[in-house]
Amino acid sequence: MSTRFESSRQVAVVGYAHSAVRRHADRPLGALTVDTARAAVADSGLEPKVIDGFVGSALFPTAGAHAAEDGVSTVSAAWLAERLGGTPRYVSGFQGIGQIPGSVALAVNAIASGAADYVVLHRALHNPAGGYHANPMTEAAGPQQWTAPQGFHGPLPMIALPYNEYLQRYGASREAMAATVVEARKNGARIPHSYWYERPLTTEEYLAAPMINDPVCRFDCDIPVDGVAAFVLTSAERAGDLPHKPVFVAGYAGSAPAPRRLPLHWPLDDIMGVGAETARRLWESSGIRPADVDLPQVYDGFSPFVWFWMEVLGLCPVGEAHRFVLDGGIDSDDPGALPVLSGGGAIGNGRMHGVPQMLECYLQLAGRAGERQRERATVGVACHSSPHYGGAVVYTTEPR
Amino acid sequence: MTADKQSAAGQRPGAARRPIPVPDERSAPYWAAAARHVLTVARCARCRAYTIPPDQTCPHCRTTAPEFVYEPVSGRGKVRSWTVVRQSSLPGFTGGVPFVLVDVELDEQAELRMIGRLLDGPEATLRIGDRVVVAFEDVAEAVSVPAFVLGGDA
Numbered sequence: 001m002s003t004r005f006e007s008s009r010q011v012a013v014v015g016y017a018h019s020a021v022r023r024h025a026d027r028p029l030g031a032l033t034v035d036t037a038r039a040a041v042a043d044s045g046l047e048p049k050v051i052d053g054f055v056g057s058a059l060f061p062t063a064g065a066h067a068a069e070d071g072v073s074t075v076s077a078a079w080l081a082e083r084l085g086g087t088p089r090y091v092s093g094f095q096g097i098g099q100i101p102g103s104v105a106l107a108v109n110a111i112a113s114g115a116a117d118y119v120v121l122h123r124a125l126h127n128p129a130g131g132y133h134a135n136p137m138t139e140a141a142g143p144q145q146w147t148a149p150q151g152f153h154g155p156l157p158m159i160a161l162p163y164n165e166y167l168q169r170y171g172a173s174r175e176a177m178a179a180t181v182v183e184a185r186k187n188g189a190r191i192p193h194s195y196w197y198e199r200p201l202t203t204e205e206y207l208a209a210p211m212i213n214d215p216v217c218r219f220d221c222d223i224p225v226d227g228v229a230a231f232v233l234t235s236a237e238r239a240g241d242l243p244h245k246p247v248f249v250a251g252y253a254g255s256a257p258a259p260r261r262l263p264l265h266w267p268l269d270d271i272m273g274v275g276a277e278t279a280r281r282l283w284e285s286s287g288i289r290p291a292d293v294d295l296p297q298v299y300d301g302f303s304p305f306v307w308f309w310m311e312v313l314g315l316c317p318v319g320e321a322h323r324f325v326l327d328g329g330i331d332s333d334d335p336g337a338l339p340v341l342s343g344g345g346a347i348g349n350g351r352m353h354g355v356p357q358m359l360e361c362y363l364q365l366a367g368r369a370g371e372r373q374r375e376r377a378t379v380g381v382a383c384h385s386s387p388h389y390g391g392a393v394v395y396t397t398e399p400r
Numbered sequence: 401m402t403a404d405k406q407s408a409a410g411q412r413p414g415a416a417r418r419p420i421p422v423p424d425e426r427s428a429p430y431w432a433a434a435a436r437h438v439l440t441v442a443r444c445a446r447c448r449a450y451t452i453p454p455d456q457t458c459p460h461c462r463t464t465a466p467e468f469v470y471e472p473v474s475g476r477g478k479v480r481s482w483t484v485v486r487q488s489s490l491p492g493f494t495g496g497v498p499f500v501l502v503d504v505e506l507d508e509q510a511e512l513r514m515i516g517r518l519l520d521g522p523e524a525t526l527r528i529g530d531r532v533v534v535a536f537e538d539v540a541e542a543v544s545v546p547a548f549v550l551g552g553d554a
Contacts, residue, residue, distance in 0.1 A: 063489060133489040141422035146453040148419040149545045150537075151485060151493040152501055152515045160483035161503050161515075168481070168528045214484040260459040262452065262515055267480065267503065 003287030005251050007112035009400035012239040012246030013362050015044025015232045021195040021350040023127060025226035030071035033124045033228045034083050040230035041084075045243040046118060051086030051232075053116025054078070055106040056123055057099030061353075063133040063154040063264075075124035075228075090116040098254050098384045098391030099123065100354030105252050105391075107233045117238065121231045123355055127224035143263045155302070156213040156221075158264040163304040164215055165268040172307075172322035174215070178206040179325050180306050181219050184341045187332055188348020188356075190372055195225050195350035220303040225350035229359060236399055247365040247395050250379070251286025253278050254391040266386060275312035275387025282313075286394035288379055290314035293394075295364050295380035296338055297357035300345035305386060306330075310340060312387040335375060342374070354384030361395040416491035420540050426454055429470040434544045437536045440470035441508065450509045475534030476552045477506040480513060482526050498522040502548055504532055517547040524550060 017039035019025070019032050041048050058076040060068040070079045081088040090110045094102035100123060107119040133154040140148035147153060166172060185201035188194045201219060209217040239246035255278045258270050283289060290313055298309035307321035315338055316324040324330070332339040343360025346352055361380030363369040369377075380395040423431040433440040442454035445468070447461035458466040481503040488494050500518040505511065518524060519535055533552030536544040 131489065134491070135489055136416065136491050137419045138417045138492065139422050140419040141424065143453065144419070145421040145423070145427060147515065148490060149421045149539065150501070150515065150517050150547060151418070151488060151490060151496075151499065153493075154489040156487065156489070157483050157485060157501055157515075161481040161501070164483060165481040165503075165528070210486070211484065212487040214486070216483075259511070260451070260453075260455065261513070265503070265513065265515060267513065 003251060003285060005285040007108055008251050008285070008287060009248040009396065009398065010236050011108040011111045011233055012236050012248045013231050013233050013395070014239050014242045014244055014246055016040050016359060016362055017043055017230050018193050018359065019228040020193050021225045021227040021352065023195070023223070023225060028072065029124050029126050029226060029228070030075055030079065030083075032226070033075040033080055033122060036228040037080055037084055037120050037122055037230040040120065040232050044232040046232065048085045049087060051084060051118050051120050052088060053090040053107065053110050053119030054081040054086070054088055055092050055094065055103045055110070055119055055121050056080070057094045057103055059099055060126065062128070063135060064128070064131060065135045065137070066128045073126045073128060075122070077122070080120070080122060084120065090119070096254065097389050098354070100358050100382065100384045101252050101391030101393045102254055104249060104358070104393045105254070108249050108252070111233060111235050117234060119233045121233060122228065123353060124228045125225060125352055127226050127351070132224045146262050147264065152262070152264070155264065156216060158266055159302040159304060160213040160216045162266050162268040162271055166304060166307065167215055169268070170319040170322065173326070174207060175203070176322035176326045177220065177303055178203045180330070181206055181303050181347055183325070183330055183332070184300055184303075184345045184347035186348075187342050188344030191344050191349060194344055194348060195223060196344070196348055216302070222301050222346035222351040225352065227350060227352050229352065229355040231358070231362065244368065245366045245397070247362050247397065248399055250288055250394040250396045251282060252391065252393040253282035253285055255388050258388045266389070271308050271386055271388045272312060272318065273388070275308065278387050278392065279312045279314065282381070282392050282394060288394050288396070293379050293381050295342070295361060295374070295377045296340045297343055297345070297360050297380060297382050298340045299354060299357060299383040299385060299390065300341065300347045301351065301353070301385070303347060306340065308387055309383045313381065315340070339374065342372070354382060357382035357384065358393070365395055365397050415495050418492035418539055419490060420543055421545065426468070431543070433470060433472070434536065434546055435542050437544060438472050439475045439534045439546050441473050441506070441512065442468035443471045445469055450512050452512060452514050473506060473508050477504040477532055479503070479526060479528060479530040479532055480505050481528070482518065484522050500524065502532060504548055514546070518549070519547050520550050
């Protein structure tokens, strides 16, 4: 397989840790992050003192009026670097959307260039007191003047509009989305650190849920949580001396700029059109073809993203994802299916952003998924956010 | 057309107020026209393309000096999508749910899209491609916000 990405397969994930996912943690987010990062370093067979790179995203993704405070409601790479006790040479935060793929790209580039040898990548998510997106604004200035005065605010109508476009265009049924969400919750219920551990959702429960922004019901949304994950990455060469089987980064892609729109206006054609370019660059970067992927992990912060990602990645034809799901095509218990939500996703774990997708790729490809271990898991794709406003990473068990 | 019932929602005594737009140097002509119930769209003085929302650069010709002019438009367009908002994160709207938001492509230019409330009410039957025309909600003294109603023409 050819790739124009010279760092393809030169960097590997070598360990991880994940906190319990709770509605509200009983410890400060910063302290939880330091503990989780230390656990990830130990899991990798390393000491904190050798960690010389720190990357992550400190985005606090709320449309509400909450103030973001480092170490409290979010944790930046710099905040963690000051406290872990390593020897930071490279500390960088990813600014964009698609925070996990963007952070992986920072880590890969730092390690491949020699800017750092051992990088901790972390993500700390916080659920503030009060409504997550509640915003008592009585005046709308700047970009919001074009949307808030007519009540277009926050991510619910953002996703409801393209989801409805999809339903109207392709005739998808509510039963198909029920099957999608039930699959995410089934898999999340098998993960001990998940907020939804041992709490699957039934089709009947999904179908009985009232609409909140038609055609979105609350089960289509991930639940805000406190939770932290950390991964350790190093060079393929150094990874050979560490205890766990390395999982190599084959390539990555962030979305190209989308057409300028009103804030949070994400038309379906933007998502799919720019998303197709995201996917094209992902395959070009990684030297992987869609048919090679046996562990796609699509993003699901809102359930319609599952279908959008499946289609832009070419796992099924455009407009067909809903039928693919209804036909059992994503059932993680069927060895012949494409287990796009086997890691539970954000719907099955809680609002951990792209962490569940990255973690599932790591665990399955490293052979560390325990009872959930799949017989064949060689090439994974971890997606985050929207195909037109996010990113994805390809992981492989095969070194260069 | 002014929809008095809809604009009254959320403005009961003691209730939270709907967010009022704060015009700035770039947007002032837009809101001034809206107050007169005239829908305008920013048009680049260089390439003549319409843009929603206007910004420092023109997304069509990329000029950094678009010198946008707000030109009146027909206010007519077609529905590209919609949602019924039954839960709002803005307190000023929580008393007014459910209401409909429509994603409208204006007739003036392909993919020239804006989002507004549909004032026909939450029970209106909608299809992609339905025709709509602009209406205005008077939300405060000399402040009107563009919205839409079904119809206009074929």
